[in-house]
Amino acid sequence: MTLSQAAEANLASLIMNRVFERSRACACCSSNMASSGCCRRCCGWIEDQTFPKRCGHLDKEVIPLDEFIPKIRAAASAKINPNFTLIARTDARAMLGFEEAIRRVNAALEAGADVAFVEAPQTLDEVRAVPKLVKGPCLLNMVWKGKKPEVPIADAHAMGFRIMIFPGLLFKAVIGACDTALADLDTLGRHPVPPGDMNIRQGFARVGANQWDPLREAFRDPPLKRAG
Numbered sequence: 001m002t003l004s005q006a007a008e009a010n011l012a013s014l015i016m017n018r019v020f021e022r023s024r025a026c027a028c029c030s031s032n033m034a035s036s037g038c039c040r041r042c043c044g045w046i047e048d049q050t051f052p053k054r055c056g057h058l059d060k061e062v063i064p065l066d067e068f069i070p071k072i073r074a075a076a077s078a079k080i081n082p083n084f085t086l087i088a089r090t091d092a093r094a095m096l097g098f099e100e101a102i103r104r105v106n107a108a109l110e111a112g113a114d115v116a117f118v119e120a121p122q123t124l125d126e127v128r129a130v131p132k133l134v135k136g137p138c139l140l141n142m143v144w145k146g147k148k149p150e151v152p153i154a155d156a157h158a159m160g161f162r163i164m165i166f167p168g169l170l171f172k173a174v175i176g177a178c179d180t181a182l183a184d185l186d187t188l189g190r191h192p193v194p195p196g197d198m199n200i201r202q203g204f205a206r207v208g209a210n211q212w213d214p215l216r217e218a219f220r221d222p223p224l225k226r227a228g
Helices: 003-018 065-077 098-110 124-133 151-161 169-188 200-206 209-219
Strands: 043-047 087-091 115-118 140-141 164-165
Touching: 043 065, 043 115, 065 087, 065 098, 087 098, 098 115, 098 124, 124 140, 124 151, 151 164, 200 209
Parallel strands: 043 087, 087 115, 115 140, 140 164
Antiparallel strands: none
16 A cells, blocks of 8 residues: 555544544435435445545546545444444446446445445446445435436335435525525515415524524523532
């Protein structure tokens, strides 16, 4: 292993140990897939893109396999919580082909990863083939109008995928809602009815404002001094 590879592996270990293990974030999954227990836990992934990374459905580059696998080994060795799920992601399909992508995630599973993530298969046949060729649990990334064909949740489950995520779903929905609201404001010349018709209190409650009210009162008066 070169000095550069060792430094990157050490950084991956540090990230896993200091950040991911203490994270409460979990990959989004469908309820019928969650019954397997695969994603009812904290998780994080290590991938083989170069830095800075890009969305897997855009132009990108990947690092060599012999640089990717040490990152997986380092991350696996840094695990403290046995319930933490280490996901190995490869973006190699776009540049190096489907077979190489499968080879990489299988090598990552052998190196200690718990779940395999082959990003952006380009045909439905490739999507179906992933769980058959990969020697471990698989994650399917469903991006709207991305490189892969749309796959319904039930079909993905039947194919053998254990986790399914929907990145950008809420992000793009919010952008669309904002565009619609501004267009309605311009057309109507008055405040349009927002989606859900929330009032002020309901809106603030959705972002956790109610949790601050007890804190506001708890520290309003100074604490009593101890006797003596």
